[in-house]
Amino acid sequence: MTVDSDAVTSTVRISDFVLGLPKCEMHLHLDGTLEPSMKLDLARRNNIEIPQSTTAQIRESFRFHDLPTFLAVHYSNMNVLWTSRDYEDLAYSYLQISAQQNVRHTEMFFDPQLHTSRGVPFPDIVNGYRRAIVRARIDFGMSAELIMCFLRDYTAEYAMATLMEALPYKDWIIGVGLDSDELDHPPAEFSEVFARARSEGFLVTMHCDVDQVDSAEHIRQAIADLHSNRIDHGLNVLDDPDLVIAAREKGLGFTVCPLGYGTHPCGMAPELERIHAMLEAGLKVSVGSDDPPYFGGYLAENLQACIDVGGFTEAELVTISRNAFETAWVSERRRVELLEELDDYARRHGLPA
Ligand code: ADE
Ligand code: ZN
Secondary structure, three states: OOOOHHHHHOOOOOOHHHHHOOEEEOOEEHHHHOOHHHHHHHHHHOOOOOOOOOHHHHHHOOOOOOHHHHHHHHHHOHHHOOOHHHHHHHHHHHHHHHHHOOEEEEEEEEOOHHHHOOOOOHHHHHHHHHHHHHHHHHHHOOEEEEEEEEEOOOOHHHHHHHHHHHHHHHHHEEEEEEEOOOOOOOHHHHHHHHHHHHHOOOEEEEEEOOOOOOHHHHHHHHHHHOOOOEEEEOHHHHHOHHHHHHHHHHOOEEEEOHHHHHHOOOOOHHHHHHHHHHHHOOOEEEEOOEOHHHHOOOHHHHHHHHHHOOOOOHHHHHHHHHHHHHHOOOOHHHHHHHHHHHHHHHHHOOOOO
C-alpha cells in the first residue's frame, strides 16, 4: 500500500522546531485519513468502481465549503473500505506519517456507523485498527488509542446499539465521542447513550463545531449535562464568559484544528485569533489535524499554520503540546514520560520547561 508523496509534505515548509517538537494528537478521524493513493489502491483491491482513475482526479473531487458539504465528500469515499486489512492499512499509514512528525501519542476517532451501515462487520473494523496500533507501538515506539464516535445525524437508538456492539472491545476503545452534522443535533439528544458509556468506563468527548446554530449551548450541555472530559473544536466557548470559567476550573481540554478552519468564509486567521484568546484565558487547548487529506496537512502542518498565519511563538507551541499531554487519556506513568520528553526539548531550545 503506497502513500501519496504530497500527503506528507504538502506545500508548507515545516520548520525543524515544529517537526522535532514531541507531539500529541487527539483530534483525528481515522476514516478521514484516506489519501487519494490509498483510495485508488483499495478500489482496485476490492473491485470497487469509483468515478476517478488518478490521484489528481480524486484530490480534485475534495471540494466543499462548509461542514455538511465536507461530510458529503468524505462519506462518499468510504465505500472502498471493506476488510479488516483495509482498516489496518488505513490506520498504519496515518501512524507512520505521524511518527515521522514525532507524534508520540495519538487518540484516534473512528466512526463505525459509516461502515456497519454498509454491511461491514464491527469486529473487522476494530480488529484492523487494533493491529495497526500494536504494529506502530513496535515499529515507532508511539502509543495510540481509539475513540469511537457516534454519528449525531443518526438516531440515539442506533448510537446505543453501536455502544452495545463495542462492549466486548472495551479494552481497546478508550472513549466515545460525537461527530458529524451538528444542525438540530445537540449533545442532549444523546444523553442516555453517554450516561451508559460512562457507566461502562468509557471516557467522553464530543464535537462542538465552530459557529454552528446554538454552538455555545451545545458546549454548555457537553460540559454541564453530559460531563464531557474534553471538547472537540469548541471555539464558541468564548461567547459565554461563564463557560470559560467552568471549562478552566475543570481543566477541560479543547482539541482545535487550524487547517480545517481554512474553509470558513473568512479563512483561518480569525479562528487562530480565537484559539490564541482561548490559550490566553488559560484553557487547555491542543491542536489536531481532523481529516488531513481534505484540509491540507497532518499535525506538523497544522502547528506550522499557527506560526505562519496566527503568529504563535515557539513557546506557545510548547504550551500546546504540554496541554495535549496533560489532557491525554494516558496512564500517569506514560504522562510523566511524555512531559519529560517535552521539557527536555524545550530546555534544549532555550524555552521555559
Ligand atoms: N467528521 C469528520 N470530521 C468532522 C468534523 N470536523 N466535524 C464533525 N464531524 C466530522
Ligand atoms: Zn473532527
